[in-house]
Amino acid sequence: MRLIYPGPAGAGPPDLAGLYAYPDPAAAGRPWVRASMIESADGAAAVDGLSGGLGGPADREIFGLLRALAGVILVGAGTARAEAYRPARVAARWAALRAGRPGTPPIAVLSGRLDLDPAGPLLAEAPDGARTIVITAESAPAARRAEVARHADVIIGGEHEVSAAAAVSALASRGYREILAEGGPHLLGQLAAASLIDELCVTISPVLAGGAAGRIIQGAAPVPGGPGPAGPGRLTLAHVLADGDYLLCRYARAGS
């Protein structure tokens, strides 16, 4: 992997953990939401309904690093189901990044219907100290809620629905300041519409997907204020890594 922006590239391998370090949460004064996604060169978020067909070794390396750095991993139930989510595992080479914290970050799943397998690995096999969190609404089916609560920590984030802001603030109120949002596109769409995405880490995969696959951020509501020079949709490029034909870009919200 080579750092190609900002340049000039140093002689040795890039300091990946330094490049992706979160800003000091105390200085930020609020939780920091980092969205992490991969897309094809023509903008598709999935191939045959999964993101795996887009990935490569460098992307998997950064995916693991971002998990090691995170306080909590926030994901929509659609992605948890499609991608068969399991509890996170942190590779030995990144274990030092967890000093003073549980060995792995918990996964927090946002779901209204609670169509989650209570006996499946995501809920039933999470390690102590990183139990899976399920964020849902008061109106979720009561029987499913009771079943899910046997294995996971259930957070009620609203009466009939959970807004993206309520989900983020529920995690922040439990001490999670470094929030890694791994999608999917509809969850990210809500976060973007609420101006809650501080950072976007996106891998551009050397693939033409074509077809009808959606984008990495989708939803009915556009980013408020649009992408104008000072609008909340405006990003600044923090760095670009290259690995073979893959580009790994980190953007921060302008002014953040």
Ligand SMILES: NC(=O)c1ccc[n+]([C@@H]2O[C@H](COP(=O)([O-])OP(=O)(O)OC[C@H]3O[C@@H](n4cnc5c(N)ncnc54)[C@H](OP(=O)(O)O)[C@@H]3O)[C@@H](O)[C@H]2O)c1
């Ligand atoms: N390219 C990438 O990096 C990447 C990353 C992630 C996912 N993906 C792909 O994206 C696809 C899935 O995308 P998606 O947009 O449908 O999934 P998503 O955003 O992960 O999930 C949508 C689901 O999340 C729950 N949800 C979202 N917002 C909610 C809210 N405010 N309150 C309560 N529940 C909420 C709902 O679950 P319930 O139905 O349980 O109520 C909703 O059906 C898959 O093909 C996956 O492979 C790609």
